[in-house]
Amino acid sequence: FSETFETLIRHAENHTNTLFRTTYRNMAADAAGSVKELFTDVGLFVLGSEVSVEDFVNRFFDSLFPLVYNHLINPGLTDITINYAECIRMTRRDLNPFGNFPKLAVGQIGRSMLPGRVFLQALNLGIEVINTTDHLQYTKECKRALLKMQYCPHCQGLTQSKPCMGYCLNVIRGCLANMAEIDSHWREYVRSLEEVSNSMHGSYDVEQVLLNLHSLVNDAIMHAQINGPKLSAMYTPEEVFKNKVERCRSHKNVRLNAKDLVSLKVPPRNTEESLASRRKEFINSLRLYQTFYAGLADHLCVSELASSDGLSCWNGADVVKRFYVLIV
DSSP states (O other), X not given: OHHHHHXXXXXXXXXXXXXXXXXXXXXXXXXXXXXXXXXXXXXXXXXXXXXXXXXXXXHHHHHHHHHHIIIIISTTOOOOOHHHHHHHHTTHHHHOXXXXXXXXXXXXXXXXXXXXXXXXXXXXXXXXXXXXXXXXXXXXXXXXXXXXXXXXXXXXXXXXXXXXXXXXXXXXXXXXXXXXXXXXXXXXXXXXXXXXXXXXXXXXXXXXXXXXHHHHHXXXXXXXXXXXXXXXXXXXXXXXXXXXXXXXXXXXXXXOOGGGSOOOOOOOOOOOXXXXXXXXXXXXXXHTTTTTTTTHHHHHIIXXXXXXXTSOEEOSSSEESOOOOOOO
C-alpha cells in the first residue's frame, strides 16, 4: 500500500503541475519546485514522518505568492530576483491574498491523511505480528509428537501413509496452543483495520482530497487575482516591510539566471487501480483470514498433513482405515 500511496501522490502532483502548465503557463516552470516540495511533504506525513501539515501547506502558499503577485496582481515584471521574491513571500501571511483557501487546504489535507497514515501504520503492525509468529519456537513435547506423527510409520515401511485427521489435529493443536491465544487479538485487529478503511470516504478520503487539490489551488489563485486591484491599492510589499523597501526595489528588474529556474517535470502516467478499490479488495481478502490463527491447525491438517477421509491412515501406533477419536 505504500507504493499505492506514492502513486496517488504522483498523480496529484501531476494534476497540480498540469494546472499551471495549462492555465498559468508563465508561472509553470517557477511553480514546479514548490509543487514538488508540497507533495514530498505530503508523502512524508502519510508515511509517518513528524512533519506539520499546517507548516508545509503555508510554505507552499508563501512560495506561490511572489509568482501570483508578479504575473497576475502586479503584472509587467517579467524578471525578478530571488531577493525580491523573498521580500514578497514574507508578506503573504500579512496580506492574506489567497483568502481562506490555505486554511481550507490545511483542514482537508490533515483530516484526510490522518486515517491513511493510521491505516499504513496498522498494516506495518500486522506485518510485524505475522513475521513474529512465523518464527514460532516449538516445545520439546511438540517436536517429539511431530516426529512420531510424521516419521514413525517409516520405521515400519509405511512411507506413503499419512496421519489420521483426528490424530493430526490433536498434535498440531497442541503445538499451536500458544498461537491460538493470538486469535482474539487478531480478530480485533482485522475489525479495527476495517473500521479505519470504512472511515476513509468523503472529507476523509485522501484520494479524493489529493486528486482535487489542484482545484483548491486554482481557487486560491483566482481569489488573489480577483482581489488583486484592491490588494494593490491597500498594500504593497514595501509598505508591509518598510525596512526592506530599498532591497525590494533594487532587485525588481534584475534578470534571474537560468539555473535559478526549476524545470517542469511531468510524472509518468500510471494505470494502476485506485487506492479505494485496492483498499476494498484488501479488506475483503483479509476478512477471509479473520479466523486464521484459530483455524490454523485445521488448515494444516486438511490441506497438507492428514490423510483424506476414508483412506488408510496412521493413528500413532498402526495403520487403520479411519481414526475418529478427536481430543479438542
